[in-house]
Amino acid sequence: MDIPALVASASLLQTVKYINVASGAVLVFDYFQTLGMEVEFIWTSEWSIAKVLFLLARYTAFVDVPMVLYYALAPNVPHRTCHLVYAVSSYSTALGIAFSEAIMILRTYALWGNNRKILIFLLTYLGVIAGPVLVILTFFLRSLRYGEPPLPTITGCYPTEGSIILFADFVLLISLETIIMALTLWIGIKRFRHSHNRLVYTLYRDGIFFFVYLFLISAGNIIVLVAGPPEYVDLLNTFQRVMHSVLSTRVMLHSYLSERSTRRSTEKLAAKEHPDAEFNRTSSIVPGRLSKGMYFTVTSVAIIVLVESGHVSSLYRHENCELSHFSKHHPSYPIGCTHTTPRISYLILR
Structure with missing residues (x-):
């Protein structure tokens, strides 16, 4: 060469x-x-x-x-x-x-x-x-x-x-x-x-x-x-x-x-709407349970359910979700979101 x-x-x-x-x-x-x-x-x-x-x-x-x-x-x-x-x-x-x-x-x-x-x-x-x-x-x-x-x-x-x-x-x-x-x-x-x-x-x-x-x-x-x-x-x-x-x-x-x-952002929205509410964050998509009183159940993708006296009074969500059947006669009945978005958060982030 x-x-x-x-x-x-x-x-x-x-x-x-x-x-x-x-x-x-x-x-x-x-x-x-x-x-x-x-x-x-x-x-x-x-x-x-x-x-x-x-x-x-x-x-x-x-x-x-x-x-x-x-x-x-x-x-x-x-x-x-x-x-x-x-x-x-x-x-x-x-x-x-x-x-x-x-x-x-x-x-x-x-x-x-x-x-x-x-x-x-x-x-x-x-x-x-x-x-x-x-x-x-x-x-x-x-x-x-x-x-x-x-x-x-x-x-x-x-x-x-x-x-x-x-x-x-x-x-x-x-x-x-x-x-x-x-x-x-x-x-x-x-x-x-x-x-x-x-x-x-x-x-x-x-x-x-x-x-x-x-x-x-x-x-x-x-x-x-x-x-x-x-x-x-x-x-x-x-x-x-x-x-x-x-x-x-x-x-x-x-x-x-x-x-x-x-x-x-969802917590801020909820706090502004209901400043006296108590927040209960969950780290997975396991549904929360309703009970008497007022509190928030916040999933990992910020699906918020406001519960007051055993019935759903408000719902904030970022995607269309289907909630589990709810009976006001059973205040501890589980409620959650079946949309795919929580699964995404659970799989990727958890």
Whole structure:
């Protein structure tokens, strides 16, 4: 390889390193920007599937991203170490993206009113493509060969050979995200287009943004792997991994913020209407029970029922809800809301 070609190759590799470093900076910046919300909403909450997925999607990135930076920037790395570091970071990246997609599956399941068929379908599809993704990744890792950097200014590991088969993983990823997006659009148009509920709007909006951003990154990865120079094999991998972590965890944090905003605004409305009433907040969608006296039962999505002397005197709600049958002769009869919105709050936020 002549000198101009070596300089051009080194320049391309340097671009990849710049993007990897920038991706790491985005991860750290987002972490500290949202740490306060995480402490308030995640650390203090009870353990649940949603909480576990959040922590896995968020903190596995702090395993593989530093390894990628070491792989790209450390001087005089042995070839065996290059293989090991790249393999571990690649499998960690695949798992982290899977956790992020699981959060979006959970969100879609909630938007569909806890439809078990939707959940089973999406989880099955995720499981079906997980096998081929790992097989393709393994073949790609085995195809890598390393050599000595041709110029002393090139730091980190220097791959000399590698297959482009990795693009197939991004095709499979796009297929899953396209299905999730189609289900989100369908239920949004069908059921929530006239909704004024802040939580539903946030889940719907964030889901669309999540899909658009990551679809473009995945498409860019496919184009680079198929048509780009070999030096660009890792151009967008770390960036895509970071954005999966950042966007999926923000979907959950924004859901918490929306729920809190909705609850506070409804409490203010109720307090203004009935300043002498006593508030009884519930942390789940388990219906409250009516009893004599005046009090509020506030669910996690701010469905408020005012009860006075054993009968319903006022009702404030953000969605059309069907209340359980109520008999004034049975003041302790349970009352609640069967609309899907409380289920969304219960699933995503609890």
